[in-house]
Amino acid sequence: MSFAPSQFASNSTIQWSRGERPGGPVLLDFSLGWGKGFVFDWYKGMRFTSVAKIQLRKEYEEPFRHEFILIHLQRGGLCRLDRRGDPNVPTHTLRSEGSEAHDTIHEVARLDEINATSECLVELRPNGTIDLSFILSICFSIRSDPKTQRYNLQRFNCYFFSWTIASIVARHSVSWDTPAQLAESGLLNSALKQKAIEPIAKKITKMAMKSVSEVFMCSLQPRVRQVLRKHRSPTGFIPIRALNVILSTWMKRYMRPRMEPVMRNVIESAMMTTMESTVESLLDSRSSVMRAALSHTLWFDSVRDTLKRTARVALRDAIWALMMKTLKSTNEVDVPVQQHYEPVKVSDSPNLEGRSDFPSDMPTTDQTRKWKVGGILDKILVTGATAITDNSYDTAICSAWGMSDELVGDAQTHEEWVAGWDKLWGSVLQHARNEGQAVIRDVMQTEPPDAGRDEIWKIIWEELGVGFELSGPTVRDCMWDSFEYTTRTIVDTISDAVFSVLQENPQHSFQAALNLSNARKGKGVPRWGEVNHTELQGWIKQRIQKHGDKISRLGLGSASAVQTDIREAMGRVWVHLSKSGKDETQEK
Template sequence: MLIHTKGGRTKAQDSMQGLDHYQFYDSDICDKLLPLRLHTVPPKITSSNTQPRVTSKNFLSYPGGDSPWKPLPNSSYPPTHLLIHAAHSMSERRYKFSLPLIQECTISSILAMSLQKGSSLVASANKIIGSSMGHSQLPHRISYPDGWRTGPTEAWYKSQPSTKFTQLQYRKERQKPWEHEYIVVELENGTVCRFDRRARAETLADAFTSEGLGAEDTAHVIDKHDKEHYSAIADNSDLVLCMHFPDGQDILSILGICHGIQQNRETECYSLIRYNCYFFSWMIVVALARRTVDWALLGSDDKLWDELVNTTMAGLNSDASKLDQLKANTRAMLGKKPNHAAPPFSGSSYLLNTLHIALHHTRSNIKESLNELLLKSTVEKTMHAIADMSAKSAAEDAARSHASQSARDASFEAVMDVMWKTMLSDPEGAQLWEDRCRRTEECVRKAAAAASDAALMQFPLTPPATPPSTPSNGSDSEMPLVRENWEDAWDSTWNQIWLNGQSQTKPKDGPATSRIALLAKAAWSKAWKDACLANEEYVPLVSQGVAKHVMKHLPETSIKIDKTAKGTMKRMMRSLVSSDASNSELQTFIQTRISDFVSRVLRLLPKADVSSQIIEESMRRVWVSTTRLEILPV
């Protein structure tokens, strides 16, 4: 069957119906290697005119004469260097051709798609030439230009005769200096699928920058009897580790991880110092293992969540010796001298109740964070931060409420002390007392809120100085030498409310200097100070208790992992000496490889913008993107 690439039609082409069309970006290759003649007879050398031909067993024969192409022996494959040269000569000109449904002819071995750069075949012929089980296919470029589960990769996935796998190999090529790493999974139909990340560029200069260059992530289904591609896996690379999934996994999970990598603005680009084939392999290994364990169960299961809350709150009621020791150690770390035990905080019961309620309110945040965290090494810090933020907010609310209530109680006592004679002697004394209480209560409420806002603006938070509890005689010497911001806020607000929004007078002449106002302010100051000291004591206990409980009860799984093959750096497998390893041990192994990679990069490029933290944070973002995709359940 003669298939022309440009100009005219043949009878053979007229008879081709229902065939998929594919575009290649090429100029020279179409002139020299096409049109191709496909045979169904045993391979043989052809010599008609000037066109090269392909026989039914993937042999490419070339004409003799003055052509630069030389005839091939019957048992040989096309010269790889010629195919690579032809593929590297790609241009913007497009050519269309059709491929018939020929199961016996595997075009992948002809096109030599193991190029490390510049291989940009736009479409895949896998659906046609690899539809039957046990046949190698062309490498497919993973891409979802229109969104997840759409486009060419979705079509490629649906065309696969087998998508389930129970074994994953993490492999490293021996060829230096790059020592390319990739992933291989064994499919149920006896084929394997190889996942690679390579650069797409004519120059690798940009690959050494943090911005990187275009990346090409591919999936290549290979028959185990394929002497070219499958043999190269064992012959040219070493096994880093082999993971077993007894319940099975689907390659859709890996495609989802690849999509997550491509969705991130940084990781979608190829960078030798960050997001290269190593990052690609690390991400797949860690993410697949992470999918086997549900950390968010601590937040979603009612029984487990109640246990977390009860254990944390019980830690706040620990015996005095442990609490005093914790406080002494804290003061020593801050360079402070030991002090005498403070009297019990009158609002401690309310504070504990507030913290208990706040802890329940963090459930959704903790559940969401546990679902989006990838590495166990980041769990404790994240849980501590979530609980600490919630506890601080609740403690501040408790301090506001406690101080305001204390000021209110003190003000009512002061009103009674000031007006008791009027209440007894004046017929309208009861009404006057009620009006005074109402105005005083409003002043206390709004002045306390303003003082709290001003006090919380200070960082670090320090308890305010307690003003005198009795009115001064008016001498300036008895006023505090340095007024706190909260005092100005209190006085200003009190004057404004008491005068019903009229123009303010000076604090020493205004309502804020009255006995009632000063007593209320003194009570607020003392209560606020006590609440702040209690918060310093209890908030760390809450955040530490949550983080400690989560780390102790974090769901874990056991993954069967084969030992490293000969020739691999065995020192990096110390945590995986047995055939069964936890998800945490596997993560530690990958994190060690990340750290070693960063060290090597910095030795070669001391100013390179790369660190383990940068890479691990990028992995977390990719994982978050992956968790939001609709993927087949584990």
């Protein structure tokens, strides 16, 4: 990497690349597309193209110590690949848009000068399993990216060029697979039980309690508070802020402990029935979803994020189905209450005919229900409040959730969820009003007449719509938050379980070695250490980090931004290459 053109980056290089001087550097120009142009004419003129080993070399000349790739072909041929900036406008390399990159390849007759002026940092030995055309395809992918096709001193320089070629050759030699027995071993089910079911149950219950509290507080409109004060109900006199604290405390102590076990059991049952086949399909590394996700990922430390993105898309519908089954099942479960319902005969109930304050459209039953009366809510609010609270386990708390299946099926984004909310919430309002009136009817039938109680409930029903309108946005966001939390928890659990057992398998014969010595200007003997693919990636990441730090010290940019841009760009090159399907064993 340098500001000024070197011997190989002079104007004569361009002349050679046009064929005016045989044997000189050939410009890696793919403007005509793959398989066309001078570089492919040059390739077809090569006698041997099977690759024996690839070296990433670094020149001794300071200050930037240019890096390049040296390819040893079987039967003794040598090829060198370089990246340099435009020699005619060297200062442009400092600009964000950079300059035209002069990427070249040419045959090398002897190693003497190269060994005298550079050291080998990495040696990769594919042992004839790849062809020189595969190296050209990497260069083609680099030149196909709008950013990496240009030379930039801070990012897409000779270092980037050499690191990318070495990384992709190494990555090409391995595959990442999940063990076939993962789904059968019970590991995944165990992980879901330990890490997903409990937190999801707590989250959904917490959001449900918050929703109920919000509806209740928003329903305490001035008319309701006024009639409560009229009939000496403590709730009519307690300040709203204090009442909110009291209600929140009561919810945590009374309702949540009873709701969470039910929710947990229902989720565990629903999870096994709604997600099993989808998860098994996702875990199959032979499936197109998993294979594509893993094969298109360059960096191993990015695999977990790749798995999460893939799982989120693949499991989305299954998670929606899980939520619907959970919430509908919760509606149908009998949640324990302190006093069970006691059926009483209709003939034992007061005659309600002719009462004008009793809604004419209330549901009727052959046998009325005896609800608990006289609890703390009855004392501080109005008789019947405790009964409605107990009933809310089966209806009010989960009515919105249980009714949302039609909306959820079409709502894949928060915007779509918001757009369909008003219709859903209107249905919930009607459902809650009908259920609540039915409960109060039971109370009226089995308790002594109470004009104050009846007037309070009459005003509550009249103002319920206002309370629902005000509380709707909070409930809407609580529900969406629960869906998103469930999705995130399941996706993270599955992704982590898969990542923990991911196996790196060799695709073909391949060896790699790092120069562990610190020789300078040819002094000292290189000390080589064999490394696997993961260790090689770690070494390249360290090089990227050091480069970013150096750029930062020179005041040429942010270290983290440079490091991220280089890593992401290398990843894009790998994705382009893996999707293009160039045959690395192609021969002329």
